[in-house]
Amino acid sequence: MSQVAVEQHHHEMSAEEKARSIDNQKFAMWLFIASETVIFSTMIVAYIVFRIQEPEIVKGVHEALGLSGILLVTFNSFLLLTSSWAMVMGLREIQRGNRAGMIRWFWLVAGLGVAFLAIQYYEYVQMASKGITLYHDPSSEFAGFGMRFYAPTAFHGAHVFAGVLWCLLVMRRASKGVYDKNSVGVEIFGLYWHYVDIVWVLLFTLIYLI
Amino acid sequence: MADDNKKPTSEEQENAVTDDELKQIAGDVSPPDEYPEGQADALEEALEEASDDGELTAVEEGVTSALRATEEAQDTAPVQAFDSAVSGIQSAIESIPGAPEEPQDAHAQPHLSDTTVLFGREFPYSIYTMVFFALGALTIIEVLMAELLASVEIIKIPLLLSIATAKSALVVIFYMHLNHDSRVFAVTFLVPVGIALLSVLFLLGIPAN
Structure with a gap:
């Protein structure tokens, strides 16, 4: 009797069961994204309130950055947008059964992520040299801006860093053929990466352009 | 793994029911769409026939007792309320706009065209x-x-x-x-x-x- 039960329990997953399992995994990722949205929202809202209450300080920061600073961040935004495109093209390749093609696209994703972080680090150094720091100096012309700026952008940068590591892991698993028959693992990583891209789209507009 | 490789004793081999017999018994009591009565009796009879001495083991008696209790409980208000709740949840999920009727439909491949x-x-x-x-x-x-x-x-x-x-x-x-x-x-x-x-x-x- 128990043998039969075990046999029934370990039978091959039907297509319907597989579909439900995929649904559950994707739903879990969307729930994670929802929770991330709440966390990022608190930082973004704090910045918006600061922007409304202290418009002159923000204007001073934009002037300190200059056009070259804005163009550098714009270039960085392009890197992240391009990485999102590379991500989805890689997903398309694995869904077509082209494992090598997917890995090539994902090298681009990881490389662009690293380049984004490198430029962000350079930007931080530049801003710090201009006196925009985490330390709250009431006498500074940029008083109060540092925390509102570094908190969301650094938290976002941490997500990019985690995404690069995840990307390398996905590539390693892909090279072993893990996603040849079921690419949902790649799709779930894609949801994360695109979400990080969306957050940057909003941060870029709110912090650097408005 | 070591337990899996342990050889059964001669007594265990004599009392063991073959896989075919087990499948036949399990087939006789496969889950019905509704709750037909008499499944517990059918299971008990099938197990007794399959047994050499006509006696049920403690586990088999427990299973048949549980099945009999389930049959007796099926007409009670809590069980009917549970059935109603499950049906309601299924209907609610199916009525969500855009919810796929078949789970496989949700996983159709994205647009893979080059144009x-x-x-x-x-x-x-x-x-x-x-x-x-x-x-x-x-x-x-x-x-x-x-x-x-x-x-x-x-x-x-x-x-x-x-x-x-x-x-x-x-x-x-x-x-x-x-x-x-x-x-x-x-x-x-x-x-x-x-x-x-x-x-x-x-x-x-x-x-x-």
């Missing part, structure tokens, strides 16, 4: 590449607007926020596949976004120091 038809014209790029071009163009427009309308904030801010929202929507709809995934995912994402927007409006109402 995209837009406004009746065919472009030699995939939809993903077309969206990438749109994102790049919108980013350039954003930066230009920010510089050209720097002193006209009343126009600049809503315009830039609209463009940023459009860019985010393009990524969510096409890259994150919300255009053909279950609407439940969209609701899961949009609810916290709505809460964030409400919190912005609330905080805007607080006067500055």
Whole structure:
């Protein structure tokens, strides 16, 4: 009797069961994204309130950055947008059964992520040299801006860093053929990466352009 | 693993029921669509016939007793209420707009074509590449607007926020596949976004120091 039960329990997953399992995994990722949205929202809202209450300080920061600073961040935004495109093209390749093609696209994703972080680090150094720091100096012309700026952008940068590591892991698993028959693992990583891209789209507009 | 390789004793071999017999017994009591009565009796008889001495083991007696108790409980109010609740949940899920009737339908492959038809014209790029071009163009427009309308904030801010929202929507709809995934995912994402927007409006109402 128990043998039969075990046999029934370990039978091959039907297509319907597989579909439900995929649904559950994707739903879990969307729930994670929802929770991330709440966390990022608190930082973004704090910045918006600061922007409304202290418009002159923000204007001073934009002037300190200059056009070259804005163009550098714009270039960085392009890197992240391009990485999102590379991500989805890689997903398309694995869904077509082209494992090598997917890995090539994902090298681009990881490389662009690293380049984004490198430029962000350079930007931080530049801003710090201009006196925009985490330390709250009431006498500074940029008083109060540092925390509102570094908190969301650094938290976002941490997500990019985690995404690069995840990307390398996905590539390693892909090279072993893990996603040849079921690419949902790649799709779930894609949801994360695109979400990080969306957050940057909003941060870029709110912090650097408005 | 060691237990799996242990050889059964001669007594265990004599009392062992063959796989075919087990499958036959299990087949006789496969779960019915509804709750026909007499399944417990049928199982008991089948087990007694399969047994050499006609006696049931403690486990077999337990199983038949549990099945008999289930049959007796099926007409009670709690069981009927549970059935009703499960049916209600299933109906609610199926009635969600966009919810797939068959689970497999939700996982149809995304658009894998190398061309995209837009406004009746065919472009030699995939939809993903077309969206990438749109994102790049919108980013350039954003930066230009920010510089050209720097002193006209009343126009600049809503315009830039609209463009940023459009860019985010393009990524969510096409890259994150919300255009053909279950609407439940969209609701899961949009609810916290709505809460964030409400919190912005609330905080805007607080006067500055």
